[in-house]
Amino acid sequence: MSPVQIELRDTPFDSFQELFEYRTTFSKNGDHGACSTFVGTMREYNGGDRVFAMQLEHYPGMTEKQLEEIVGEARKTHEILDGLLLHRIGNVRPGEDIVLIAIWATHRKDAFAACREIMEALKSKAPFWKKETLAKGDRWVENNTPGE
């Protein structure tokens, strides 16, 4: 069974509150020596335009499957003791968190690398689509910005 809990949420979440709560769910037996986290938050401006809201569409069933596979791939090359992956769906407003990835490992090398690899793979393989609400109407986001 995967040690990484994966969830899609249709309501706002506070990533740091989620981390605080998740950390109480696993035993601290002395192995957890490192935790790396990434939090992605919706910005109020994109491409010079003010963005009032965003609709995050996904492909039910496939999105979850892809996220499981992405985590599975990371586990082939990195030791992951525990992890949490949350991603918003539905209506999102500026300032709200879109994605949280937290990876616990024995050492920082695996924690840093797995967190980053999962995030970059999510950006290119997990079927989510953003539609922004601007003053002049709605606009689909066409591409993600490169991570490196």
Add this chain to the structure above:
Amino acid sequence: MTIYVRFFASLREQTGIDSKTVDADGLHSIRDLWSAVTDEPLDETTLVAVNKTYAGPDHAITDGDEVAFFPPITGG
């Protein structure tokens, strides 16, 4: 042979199709299926999934498949 076809995001708006069941007798590939459901050209950036797994445009379709077409993804 019947195929359940789905479109997501901007492709759903472009084609005007959310989902439909297609009688696909005589069709062989994803590319054939696309041409049977829309007059739009199949853009090379369009992503395809068969039964919720990524596939290429020349992938062979089989009875009962769920085939989804969608634009480049923009999550995270």
